[in-house]
Amino acid sequence: MPRDDGIGAAVRRKEDFRFVTGQGSYTDDLNRSGQTYAAFVRSPHAHATLNSVDTSAAAGMDGVVAVFTGHDLADAEVNGLPCGWQVHSKDGEPMVEPAHPALAQGKVRHVGDAVAVVIAETLTQARAAAEAVDVDYGVLPGIGNMSAAKAGKAQVHEEAANNQCYDWELGDEAEIDAALAGAAHVVELPLVNNRLIANPIEPRVAIGDFDTATGEHTLYTTSQNPHVIRLLMGAFVLGLPEHKLRVVAPDVGGGFGTKIFHYAEEAIVTWAAAKVRRPIKWTSDRSEAFMTDAHGRDHETVAKLGLDADGKFLALKVETDANMGAYLSTFAPAVPTYLYATLLAGQYTTPLVYANVRAWFTNTVPVDAYRGAGRPEATYVIERIVEEAARQIGMDPGDLRAKNFVSPDAFPYQTPVALEYDSGNYAGTLEMAKTAIDYAGFPARQAASKAAGKLRGIGFSAYIEACGIAPSAVVGSLGARAGLYEVANVRVHPTGSVTMHTGTHSHGQGHETTFAQVIAERLGVPIENVDVVHGDTNNIPFGMGTYGSRSLAVGGSALAKALDKVEAKAKKIAAHLMEASDTDVEFKDGQFTIAGTDKSVAFGDVALTAYVPHNFPHDELEPGLEEQAFYDPANFTFPAGCHIAEVEIDPDTGTVTLANFVAADDFGNIVNPMIVEGQVHGGIAQGVGQALLEGCVYDEDGQLVTGSYMDYAMPRADNLPNFTVDTQVTPCPHNPLGVKGCGEAGAIAAPAAVMNAVTGAMRAAGVTKPIDMPATPSKVWTALNAS
Amino acid sequence: MSSVSMTINGKQVSGEVEGRTLLVDFLREHQRLTGTHVGCDTTQCGACTIHVNGEAVKSCTMLAAQAEGADVSTIEGLADGDNLHPMQEAFREHHGLQCGFCTPGMIMSATALAKRNPNPSESDVRHWLEGNLCRCTGYHNIVKAVMAGARAMNA
Numbered sequence: 001m002p003r004d005d006g007i008g009a010a011v012r013r014k015e016d017f018r019f020v021t022g023q024g025s026y027t028d029d030l031n032r033s034g035q036t037y038a039a040f041v042r043s044p045h046a047h048a049t050l051n052s053v054d055t056s057a058a059a060g061m062d063g064v065v066a067v068f069t070g071h072d073l074a075d076a077e078v079n080g081l082p083c084g085w086q087v088h089s090k091d092g093e094p095m096v097e098p099a100h101p102a103l104a105q106g107k108v109r110h111v112g113d114a115v116a117v118v119i120a121e122t123l124t125q126a127r128a129a130a131e132a133v134d135v136d137y138g139v140l141p142g143i144g145n146m147s148a149a150k151a152g153k154a155q156v157h158e159e160a161a162n163n164q165c166y167d168w169e170l171g172d173e174a175e176i177d178a179a180l181a182g183a184a185h186v187v188e189l190p191l192v193n194n195r196l197i198a199n200p201i202e203p204r205v206a207i208g209d210f211d212t213a214t215g216e217h218t219l220y221t222t223s224q225n226p227h228v229i230r231l232l233m234g235a236f237v238l239g240l241p242e243h244k245l246r247v248v249a250p251d252v253g254g255g256f257g258t259k260i261f262h263y264a265e266e267a268i269v270t271w272a273a274a275k276v277r278r279p280i281k282w283t284s285d286r287s288e289a290f291m292t293d294a295h296g297r298d299h300e301t302v303a304k305l306g307l308d309a310d311g312k313f314l315a316l317k318v319e320t321d322a323n324m325g326a327y328l329s330t331f332a333p334a335v336p337t338y339l340y341a342t343l344l345a346g347q348y349t350t351p352l353v354y355a356n357v358r359a360w361f362t363n364t365v366p367v368d369a370y371r372g373a374g375r376p377e378a379t380y381v382i383e384r385i386v387e388e389a390a391r392q393i394g395m396d397p398g399d400l401r402a403k404n405f406v407s408p409d410a411f412p413y414q415t416p417v418a419l420e421y422d423s424g425n426y427a428g429t430l431e432m433a434k435t436a437i438d439y440a441g442f443p444a445r446q447a448a449s450k451a452a453g454k455l456r457g458i459g460f461s462a463y464i465e466a467c468g469i470a471p472s473a474v475v476g477s478l479g480a481r482a483g484l485y486e487v488a489n490v491r492v493h494p495t496g497s498v499t500m501h502t503g504t505h506s507h508g509q510g511h512e513t514t515f516a517q518v519i520a521e522r523l524g525v526p527i528e529n530v531d532v533v534h535g536d537t538n539n540i541p542f543g544m545g546t547y548g549s550r551s552l553a554v555g556g557s558a559l560a561k562a563l564d565k566v567e568a569k570a571k572k573i574a575a576h577l578m579e580a581s582d583t584d585v586e587f588k589d590g591q592f593t594i595a596g597t598d599k600s601v602a603f604g605d606v607a608l609t610a611y612v613p614h615n616f617p618h619d620e621l622e623p624g625l626e627e628q629a630f631y632d633p634a635n636f637t638f639p640a641g642c643h644i645a646e647v648e649i650d651p652d653t654g655t656v657t658l659a660n661f662v663a664a665d666d667f668g669n670i671v672n673p674m675i676v677e678g679q680v681h682g683g684i685a686q687g688v689g690q691a692l693l694e695g696c697v698y699d700e701d702g703q704l705v706t707g708s709y710m711d712y713a714m715p716r717a718d719n720l721p722n723f724t725v726d727t728q729v730t731p732c733p734h735n736p737l738g739v740k741g742c743g744e745a746g747a748i749a750a751p752a753a754v755m756n757a758v759t760g761a762m763r764a765a766g767v768t769k770p771i772d773m774p775a776t777p778s779k780v781w782t783a784l785n786a787s
Numbered sequence: 788m789s790s791v792s793m794t795i796n797g798k799q800v801s802g803e804v805e806g807r808t809l810l811v812d813f814l815r816e817h818q819r820l821t822g823t824h825v826g827c828d829t830t831q832c833g834a835c836t837i838h839v840n841g842e843a844v845k846s847c848t849m850l851a852a853q854a855e856g857a858d859v860s861t862i863e864g865l866a867d868g869d870n871l872h873p874m875q876e877a878f879r880e881h882h883g884l885q886c887g888f889c890t891p892g893m894i895m896s897a898t899a900l901a902k903r904n905p906n907p908s909e910s911d912v913r914h915w916l917e918g919n920l921c922r923c924t925g926y927h928n929i930v931k932a933v934m935a936g937a938r939a940m941n942a
Contacts, residue, residue, distance in 0.1 A: 681926075
């Protein structure tokens with residue numbers, strides 16, 4: 001009988017008691033003895049020279065401990081913020097990589113760019129003094145979007161001619177153009193992937209502390225990857241060795257990518273805490289978050305798909321402009337290149353794919369990975385143009401997809417864009433989704449809507465993603481400046497309870513439960529006797545953190561390897577206790593047995609023996625039972641599936657109602673189906689948000705228009721329906737748990753499904769020119785009434 | 788500075804505050820009740836929702852001084868030791884939370900709904916929670932939890 005707390009069980013989460021009782025420990029809940037508060041002086045201008053920054057009045061105000069500017073950081077040899085990935089242009093030149101000072105030096109380049117920091121006894125005093133810092137700005141023309149960047153209205157960085165960061169390509173353009181020229185049908189589609197703001201409900205917080213006795217610096221921060229922050233901040237910005245720098249990311253209130261990156265405030269509070277010999281806390285307010293948290297997406301694309309007379313895809317050509325913002329955030333250059341173009345084969349056998357990506361600097365907040373990071377953008381291109389092709393050639397969109405799917409017996413499948421897919425069954429999830437939404441019943445529902453004066457549309461999105469980031473050698477060859485393995489440590493205590501340390505970080509994903517289920521299953525220990533620890537570089541050997549749906553596929557694999565080692569050693573101890581050979585020992589349900597005998601010893605007894613080694617094979621083993629594993633994956637994992645959205649539009653108001661949304665996903669094996677469903681729900685909500693509600697708006701000059709929740713439309717409970725989610729299992733063949741990752745699927749698949757439904761409904765009303773996201777009532781109404 | 792007194796989770800408390808001190812800051816900074824969270828500065832997110840004299844209130848939108856003499860309840864006052872309140876239990880049972888940051892505000896808002904409407908429909912819940920943002924769950928499981936929690940509270 002399967003365990004009720006093991007792999008596959010919908011175990012209720014171990015972490016929830018503290019969260020539902022208000023006992024979570026988020027960074028802003030922490031306070032250090034003698035703590036001071038930081039407030040930043042931020043540019044109200046998109047682009048300006050700093051003629052002078054006069055801090056004298058602020059420095060004399062009540063409670064002010066210190067005021068620092070960019071000059072002070074430069075004098076102290078504090079370096080700028082590093083970029084973690086180098087992309088090369090098609091001519092072989094490296095990307096333009098301008099300095100990103102933690103406090104602006106000479107110039108500010110986006111609204112919110114930090115000019116100075118005030119440290120004071122209270123937050124109120126710090127804010128009041130920040131108001132008193134006198135900055136003389138020489139306002140310059142600002143660049144609010146990529147068109148302005150290309151037009152060269154101003155120069156964001158002197159070293160970036162025409163504001164271009166890189167001009168990158170994948171594939172052979174001449175070959176693609178020839179194939180498109182020979183195709184029976186060519187579909188061309190311009191697409192905008194709207195700029196988004198991640199908006200975890202917990203704003204960013206950083207507390208710097210310095211121990212004068214030991215010389216140890218500590219940073220408490222809202223991060224998805226504390227070791228990465230320690231590496232980036234310690235080695236590149238502040239020049240602090242790892243043994244004197246501790247980074248703690250306690251309970252973190254959502255990340256969605258934007259808490260991956262190393263931010264200026266982290267380095268400043270860490271540096272300044274040692275300078276003023278006091279702890280310093282900085283808490284972002286929401287307004288500050290809108291103008292400093294890295295944004296996501298912001299692509300403009302023209303795609304062309306060539307098909308033969310039977311509807312087989314021949315060639316896909318994609319030309320994309322990607323907005324980098326004012327500076328290169330930690331992983332920004334990789335998002336529109338290696339995390340995007342390498343997914344452009346989708347679920348299809350398209351033999352030729354070409355992508356040209358041009359990245360631009362603008363006077364806007366840096367853009368980096370947001371839930372899905374490159375893969376939602378790729379899915380949006382493929383699934384919108386495939387749907388458009390089906391409409392143009394008059395084929396059922398499901399049938400056209402199925403005709404071009406990589407078949408289940410074709411794996412491993414080498415795509416023309418570098419990735420080798422490991423496993424999948426795309427027809428399976430397509431059929432599952434069609435059944436779930438009652439696809440056959442759509443014409444009747446559409447007719448009923450029409451009778452009620454409404455427009456109804458249905459849209460598919462058959463997505464694939466590359467998760468389990470990543471084989472270090474592969475990403476290293478593509479320009480990553482880090483390895484992307486994961487680390488697990490399993491400490492079995494003398495009485496048989498277990499503490500596991502993981503280098504991944506949970507900020508909502510439920511690792512404390514999922515990883516504990518794997519341990520309970522493997523060691524036969526009740527889940528309540530297992531604790532999973534994350535988020536502190538002093539406790540955890542190492543780790544690359546949580547993003548890219550990697551935690552279980554990479555971190556869980558490290559755990560499985562560490563458990564293999566625990567089991568191997570425990571078997572030897574058990575063999576000694578049972579006076580048998582360890583090769584004869586079997587381990588199941590927490591009991592070691594010898595086949596064909598009635599000998600048995602419990603896991604707890606083995607643990608006790610390991611720590612009280614009176615009767616122990618000392619000549620063969622060391623005492624103790626604690627093992628560690630680093631796992632570097634052999635390949636990416638490839639979750640895939642099909643989502644279908646059904647919408648109803650009120651033509652009188654342009655309001656789009658999401659009538660139904662179904663998801664059929666293949667995540668490989670599933671450890672906790674309840675948690676997986678929750679991850680899919682959340683991803684869908686963000687994808688639907690992108691399609692119908694959300695959009696970060698800058699004006700032409702780079703002034704941020706959507707600077708609060710009053711202006712930026714977050715999905716609310718009454719904007720969304722319930723979702724139907726189901727899964728198919730095609731195990732990953734190359735990791736020990738057979739898992740693929742589930743965290744981003746919804747955000748990747750949903751935008752195309754919703755927009756295919758919206759544009760389909762509008763097409764039925766005679767509007768053939770597709771609108772861009774978000775499909776707001778005014779945009780929909782305007783398009784319907786222009787026709 | 789002026790003094791303010793109120794009952795918080797059944798306990799009489801008082802403190803010295805500035806006139807501009809928000810109730811949420813009084814709870815978090817003065818009373819160390821950090822279960823009430825701050826997620827925005829425009830009264831949109833609802834992470835700071837508490838009860839004042841039995842009504843759900845966003846504590847970032849009320850001055851501490853305005854709560855003089857009031858009966859205040861926060862998330863910390865809901866459970867009876869290790870025994871969760873039915874709404875807390877429903878959130879746990881239905882996986883109505885992920886990162887947990889919006890959760891205290893959601894639960895406080897939900898218990899206020901349940902007092903008015905013992906058997907809310909899905910639509911009632913979605914409408915009521917319009918003032919509470921969650922970025923993790925897509926609301927699906929929160930809605931299930933609130934419906935179940937309301938029934939359990941009124942059973």
